[in-house]
Amino acid sequence: MTVRVGRLTSGMTPEDHRLAASTAMAPAGALATTGGCLPGGLDLAPVPGSALQATLSAGRLWVQGTNGAAQGGYSVTIDAPVSLTFGAGHATYSRIDSVVVRVADPSHDSTVTVFGGEVLVVQGSPAGTPTAPTVPPNSQKLYDVVVGKESVGLDWVTGVLDRRRYTAALGGIVPPGSGVAFSGSHNGQYRDNDGVLERWNGTVWEPILRLGTSGQLQLGDVRVYRDGGTAAATNAIVRAYRPANEDAISVRSAVGDTASRLLVKGDGAIQWGAGGSTPTDVQLSRTAPGALRVNGDLVVRTHKAHYxxxxxxxxxxxxxxxxxxxxxxxxxxxxxxxxxxxxxxxxxxxxxxxxxxxxxxxxxxxxxxxxxxxxxxxxxxxxxxxxxxx
Known part of the structure; x- marks a missing residue:
């Protein structure tokens, strides 16, 4: 079929329905969408008293078909916890098993015969340095699980690796999930990278919020912008509302320093120090109307007229x-x-x-x-x- 139309009263194939539903999802190509989980759910937890069993909680996800360009994507809901059993460990080596959600669609995948969905434990190969197995077609990986040597079982502290990748509707911000080593699906897509809002520019993710021209952040008639090199500038006054005894402005020599070279307190006092880990040692403060005081030596060396x-x-x-x-x-x-x-x-x-x-x-x-x-x-x-x- 050349032109597929969604929501007709008759004559729609399953592919037509899936492609119509996918128009609201984040694209990953001309006909493909970005597969992944919806936030909330699909948590993997151990079964008390069992070394090789786990439970996957309920949740929802979108599985993109991988057998054909016009296959479309599948909306999947797991409405109750699923019990999983991992095979026993190898006598000598550990291995990595993958927990995946698979869609079985015989009309596109000849390896299955029954329509439906399932949660699978795809077993990897034991090795001195094991790698995760290849997932089957039309599936979305949720976890990689290290299965230790015989009688060791699962290591829930370091051996259960969260691989849940999240997706969003078209125009939505992709929530944070497993890793950041994936490309954007279209120019102008946004994602939340552990609290940093990033924009895909067609080549790389940029940790820049562009709300104005030339990288400017605009708040009403106030602008904050890059002023060449590593300088930031604004066309407005910068105010800090702080209690008198607390820090308002701090200038430090390098990342990781614990003390400031320049420190402005909430009461207007200005302090200076060597920076690094050395506390400030000089302060200039207002002590009375029209009066300033320095707590150390004041050296004035100026060559203006009369001085x-x-x-x-x-x-x-x-x-x-x-x-x-x-x-x-x-x-x-x-x-x-x-x-x-x-x-x-x-x-x-x-x-x-x-x-x-x-x-x-x-x-x-x-x-x-x-x-x-x-x-x-x-x-x-x-x-x-x-x-x-x-």
Whole structure:
């Protein structure tokens, strides 16, 4: 048949019905749909007192036909718990058995003779490194179960592997399930990857929620967007409503750090530290209207107009009329500053000496002391100097 129409009063084949029902399911091709479970149910549990028995709870799933392109998919409901028995273990090796739900449709599958559905334990082959068996046609795998060596039975802690894959209706978000190593069925499909909303772009799953252009997240007239590299930006104010004694903004050096380099508290106090695992050790806070307090040393080094740098130089020399010392600024000025000097001594002999600065540059100057009357000796004589931006 070339054109199949659903929901006609007569003349519909079983394939017509299945294909009509599948139009509401997530597609996996031109005529195929994405098989899988519906959330809730189909849980595998041990039978108390039995090493090789289990019970599968009730649930629902969609099984995509695998024998032909126009076979369609099957809606399956298991309306009561199903008891399962695993074969005894091998004398030497373990094996992997698979629990599957199979649809038997003789009109498409010549290996079956009766129409219906069943839950099967497909037995694997014992081996030093066992692998899961191939599932039969028209089936959906639910679990892989490791069957230990003879007399060991089933290991319900590490040997029961959940393989339930979930599906959704067309346009729905695929719920999280067994693994993430599967491709999307169509461009623009979404899935929940353990809490991360991902979008299939035709090649890979992108963990990006695109609600606006260029990857923007738009909330009314507020936008959050990528601003090049690893930078995020917004066109609005970012507010944090936090109690006064709790953290509001934290900046850390690397993932896994337990302490912040920069921390803003709910009361507006700003704290700094080395990061890593070292707690913050400096805080700037408001203590009263118009008043700020720092709990440690505050070092201000600025070269704006009317501000600058100062220091003390200690001279040591013997029997000379003049001596020169090179002074280097702790922070370079934008241009050569004004420099003033003073001999800090009340000794009578110091009255015959003078000091001055020369060869002043943005990075330092020459501090010069001299005595035109004769030679003299100095020991740790302090000379104060101050440099101010021009």
């Amino acid at each position: 600058g740098e100062s220091g003390t130089a200690y001279f040591n020399f013997t029997g000379v009329r003049a001596h020169t010392m090179t002074i280097t600024f702790g922070t370079p000025f934008p241009t050569a500053p004004r420099v003033y000097t003073n001999i800090n001594s009340g000794h009578a002999a110091a009255e015959m000496w003078s000091s001055r600065a020369h060869s002043v540059t943005a990075t330092g100057f020459q501090l010069y002391v001299y005595n035109p009357s004769g030679t003299w000796s100095w020991s740790n004589m302090p000379i104060y100097w101050s440099a101010f931006a021009s």
